[in-house]
Amino acid sequence: MVDLTPYPKREKEREMGSLGNSANSKAVHEAGEDDYDHHKHLSPTHQQLDAGALFVLKSKGSWLHCGYHLTTSIVAPPLLSLPFAFTFLGWAAGIISLVVGALVTFYSYNLLSLVLEHHAQLGRRHLRFRDMANDILGPKWGRYYVGPIQFMVCYGAVIACTLLGGQCMKAIYLLSQPNGSMKLYEFVIIFGFLMLVLAQIPSFHSLRHINLISLFLCLAYSACAAAASIYIGNSSKGPTKDYGLKGDAESQIFGIFNAIAIIATTYGNGIIPEIQATIAPPVKGKMFKGLCVCYTVLIITFFTVAITGYWAFGNHSEGLLLSNFLDDGNPLVPKWFILMTNLFTILQLSAVGVVYLQPTNEVLERTFADPKSKELSARNVIPRVVSRSLSVVIATTVAAMLPFFGDINAVIGAFGFMPLDFILPVIFFNLTFKPSKRSLVFWLNVSIAVVFSALAIIAAIAAVRQIVLDAKTYRLFANV
Template identity: 45%
Template sequence: MGWGLGLAALTAVFAVTFYAYYLVSRVLDHCEAAGRRHIRFRELAADVLGSGWVFYVVVSVQTAINAGVTTGSILLAADCLKIMYSDLAPDGPLKLYHFIIIVAVVLALLSQLPSFHSLRHINLGSLILSFAYTILVSAACIRAGASSNPPAKDYSLSSSKSEKTFNAFLSISILASVFGNGILPEIQATLAPPAAGKMTKALVLCYAVVFFTFYLPAITGYWAFGNQVQSNVLQSLMPDEGPSLAPTWLLGLTVVLVLLQLLAIALVYSQVAYEIMEKNSADVAHGRFSRRNLAPRVALRTAYVAACALVAAALPFFGDIVGVVGAVGFIPLDFILPVVMYNMALAPPRRSPVYVANVAIMVVFTGVGVIGAVASVRKLALDAGKFKLFSDDVVD
């Protein structure tokens, strides 16, 4: 997308998602004030939109998002481990799927934590890791770009108008995944009541962190490598051919930080799937960790992680997976549904700026989602020629 459109798209998605999450928080507060407290996105949507089928649509979209994020996190974490391993042992016998198994085993063990609320310490650690990763990877990109032998960089765009258009909408779909959060009601439910006002403060704090951790790596990475920068910037910093473009200790520490961060992301996004599965398998007459409930809990959570790991190993299309999840999952759930629910629940006057802005966002991002889905499927078709079952390389 280049410097101008790229930063404009990043800023637009930044602003719209903040606004959309604020609207969801307002709708939750409105329903709670009316005596209907919701702790799940699917229940909130079904209540506001007044249709039973909405519940199942949101469940399906949330499930697709959670599975996609978990699969992508496992794949990216394994890819980071493989990049570091290949740098230390270029002729080593381990393949990508070996590292996927390692990550999946660790994630399956961590998945046995009791509840969403029990992840609060992991979330705090994730925040610290995000800051540390941002500083390290940005420093590495600046060092690489300013070195006496900098990597070749190209800021030009494709000469084909159709190619540029599809790439732009694919990029927006990927940005939607990056900023997406399909579990906001589940997060707000962990706040002590009354939640009104607290969630707004939390959003402001969250987006202050997001601004630092998203803009700095995006700007330094694109400056250092241009349009040749990889989805996983560590691949650009540690190319298959030639020496690493940053000190090994810095890259090694960065790999550890991003690995821990990805495990935290996968844990959070898996919780909705676990809750859905265990709602049907658990017996409320017995304790959560009774023999009756513990066995299916361990089996189902382990099976879910194993299934995501199998998909990651068999179909290592990281960039393509993120694009599809963004277009068909995050855009409907995080860009369209919030503005629709706000207009229906709080019913602002039809000529008010809020109502008009919400309708405009709904129309624009419905179009973006449809074209983004086409662009993502097109990218998958183009990358099919690179496909090899259980490939040792991640396809961007």
């Protein structure tokens, strides 16, 4: 096992360097018994400027709570698009991509956690991705690259969840009213109202019980999706099984990279520092336990849904597996089963959307809240309700206007999740711990950074190309 602890001399140099890095003290805080105990651990500057950390990113959780947050942020309904990704890859490449994605992200998230723990031990606990980038890469990287990309990823995930929630609601509606007149954007708006209520939950830590329920929900709809796929695949109701790749050579090549972007999005997180910020100190070793909880659920759900879904529908797999359970509006499994599966999905989507709202909430709280007033005082509650409500309204409007989930999924994966989850963690680790250039860890990290940087560029090109090809079918507020 590789020893990831820096040499004593290097440790001492870092400790000396941290003395001159007082500007980063704004990224440090510890959890207390209540908000005021929590508040006392902040520096005077932090007390004045960082209401986002004080109110949204409270450090009060256990490693188990961390596991709930991680599971909700990673094991989410986009996993239902994995059979669709397989249509571009086939059996062998599809399964290999799933395995590589699991191994690399588990490794990368643990590296990120070790970097966070190391800086916390040196007196600079980072609560946000941009704090890490500021300290390790420099302030311009945090402000102009990592911060904007993370915001795009997280807010894009909120938009995608809102859209997918509306699609699931519409599917339930059409089961009871096949000729119903309600449009997709109306269901998106209805789901947006649910998000509007949940968005008012004050802190990330407050979501721990919701995210525990979310963990069981993702197991439930994944089991339903797999059972329905097996049932349809064994009956004569489903399509003829065809596992060949569709399209000409050019389409197949771009399809491969489009599929890689979809899988990267499915494994994506983008908020590891914010989740680790919810853990009560000392944080050492707790993130690893949380990741073990998350990846146990991930392996059960991702591989089961991907394999059974692709086996049942082959290259006819839809962008969302649940769409395959209907054939020209006729259910291939009992209606109540489709209703139940969609209901589980809708409920978890609301939890996922609220989790990815947290970085936005933290920025809003930091901008509009007063850390000298109580969290639930009128001075803080009124701006919180107004700003968060406006944030959800904007996301809902965009989701209703642009209802093309598959394309959005690929773009977010290529431009956002790949840099944040595959590339930056290994760079942060090498710059922080400076492993020997003769060591396996150094070259493994360099290889991951180079390979996934190339994949991110090509996948971004493929995702944009797909949008251009589909643009002729795009219509604002389309009823897809």
